Amino acid sequence: MQSLTKLLEAALFAASRPLTLEELGSLDPLAGESAVRAALAELRAAYSDEHGVELVEIAEGWQFLTRREYAETIERAQFALRPRRLSPAALETLAIIAYRQPVGRLEVDEIRGVDSGAVMDKLVERGLIEVVTRGEGLGRPLLYGTTPSFQEILGLKNLEDLPRLEELSVALRRPTPVDEPE
Amino acid sequence: MLRDPGNSGFVVELEKFSGPLDLLLHLIKEDEVDITDLPIAKIADQFLSVIAELGLNQAADYLEMAARLLRIKAQLLLPRRLGDDEWEDPRAELVRRLLEYQQIRELVDWLGHAADARAERFGRGYEAPPPDAPPAPLQIDLNDLLAAAERVIALIPDPNLHHRVVPRPLDVEGATARIQALLAERETFGWRDAVGPQATLVDVLSTFIALLELAKRSSLTLSQPEPFGPMVITRAIPHEAA
Numbered sequence: 170m171q172s173l174t175k176l177l178e179a180a181l182f183a184a185s186r187p188l189t190l191e192e193l194g195s196l197d198p199l200a201g202e203s204a205v206r207a208a209l210a211e212l213r214a215a216y217s218d219e220h221g222v223e224l225v226e227i228a229e230g231w232q233f234l235t236r237r238e239y240a241e242t243i244e245r246a247q248f249a250l251r252p253r254r255l256s257p258a259a260l261e262t263l264a265i266i267a268y269r270q271p272v273g274r275l276e277v278d279e280i281r282g283v284d285s286g287a288v289m290d291k292l293v294e295r296g297l298i299e300v301v302t303r304g305e306g307l308g309r310p311l312l313y314g315t316t317p318s319f320q321e322i323l324g325l326k327n328l329e330d331l332p333r334l335e336e337l338s339v340a341l342r343r344p345t346p347v348d349e350p351e
Numbered sequence: 352m353l354r355d356p357g358n359s360g361f362v363v364e365l366e367k368f369s370g371p372l373d374l375l376l377h378l379i380k381e382d383e384v385d386i387t388d389l390p391i392a393k394i395a396d397q398f399l400s401v402i403a404e405l406g407l408n409q410a411a412d413y414l415e416m417a418a419r420l421l422r423i424k425a426q427l428l429l430p431r432r433l434g435d436d437e438w439e440d441p442r443a444e445l446v447r448r449l450l451e452y453q454q455i456r457e458l459v460d461w462l463g464h465a466a467d468a469r470a471e472r473f474g475r476g477y478e479a480p481p482p483d484a485p486p487a488p489l490q491i492d493l494n495d496l497l498a499a500a501e502r503v504i505a506l507i508p509d510p511n512l513h514h515r516v517v518p519r520p521l522d523v524e525g526a527t528a529r530i531q532a533l534l535a536e537r538e539t540f541g542w543r544d545a546v547g548p549q550a551t552l553v554d555v556l557s558t559f560i561a562l563l564e565l566a567k568r569s570s571l572t573l574s575q576p577e578p579f580g581p582m583v584i585t586r587a588i589p590h591e592a593a
Binding site: 234 | 371416448451454455467469473475
């Protein structure tokens with residue numbers, strides 16, 4: 170293993186959150202981005218099979234995570250606990266915000282068909298969404314977007330990791346005009 | 352027409368639905384109808400019978416949707432000329448929202464699976480998120496607490512009380528007039544005569560204030576022959592009153 174790879178391994182082991190490419194690059198000012206990428210690839214390969222943890226690309230960064238097959242045993246021993254699952258209302262709201270960001274509360278209410286204020290407050294509190302800007306128009310409404318924590322709890326590499334809308338079975342298109350109702 | 356709830360072959364729980372659109376999608380799926388060619392009349396009736404059954408009358412979001420469905424139903428019944436190109440399907444907006452919502456539901460499934468998969472991998476220094484934000488430390492003494500408890504208890508409505516009539520304010524003038532009429536008739540009379548039969552708290556207070564006022568003006572004298580005994584009211588001697 171090259172020395173840069175070992176340095177990254179140590180940093181990623183010490184950190185309790187994903188480290189971005191820039192953060193990892195700052196460890197060694199002499200190493201360029203391509204060297205860091207190569208080191209990451211080497212590290213990932215080293216942890217690919219023979220270890221209980223693996224190097225995962227997540228939330229626009231890298232992090233050592235335990236392999237899924239050990240989750241139950243570790244949890245039973247209470248060395249770590251799975252986070253509570255998000256409610257369907259919270260997931261609906263997150264889905265809308267993830268795809269429409271920056272988006273205001275009114276639009277979320279409109280799409281969900283119910284008042285979403287309380288759910289959004291809770292998501293802000295949990296750090297999954299945040300106010301990113303203010304909209305034009307009456308009262309300059311607060312517009313929300315997702316945070317890095319959102320990508321982290323979903324295990325997304327980045328926002329492009331979300332399914333593309335065209336891939337969904339319900340493609341959102343303009344409703345085709347109906348000829349004649351009976 | 353509402354269908355008889357007893358005959359509607361489905362049982363629905365409110366908790367299962369995150370809103371009126373969710374309930375609508377459920378009905379559409381149940382009936383296996385084409386979402387882009389909604390049989391509005393049928394769906395509207397089912398929707399109404401479900402929310403009636405669920406006792407959802409207080410849920411404004413569901414009521415709003417019910418009203419929307421009925422409006423669309425009515426619009427579809429309006430006659431229109433054949434070959435009218437200007438005609439817009441009144442269902443179009445609802446269908447668009449339903450499709451949009453259906454898409455969100457599909458994303459919810461995807462996000463849910465992703466979150467579940469991520470939850471099975473632990474990072475270093477993992478800490479379970481707190482079940483809820485910890486409450487701020489309280490600073491309160493016993494007296495404050497008891498006072499607050501009393502205020503709360505006072506707010507609890509009497510379950511037997513259906514309607515509370517706000518009592519009229521004190522009627523001192525009325526009581527004064529009544530006592531003066533009694534004084535004209537009789538030289539002496541008792542408290543019960545002054546206050547009248549079936550006196551309310553307000554009558555008692557009004558009478559008492561009127562008596563004190565008249566005593567101050569020397570129109571009468573108040574006496575109580577024995578401790579805790581009934582009060583005796585006596586007409587004042589005319590020259591003293593002057």
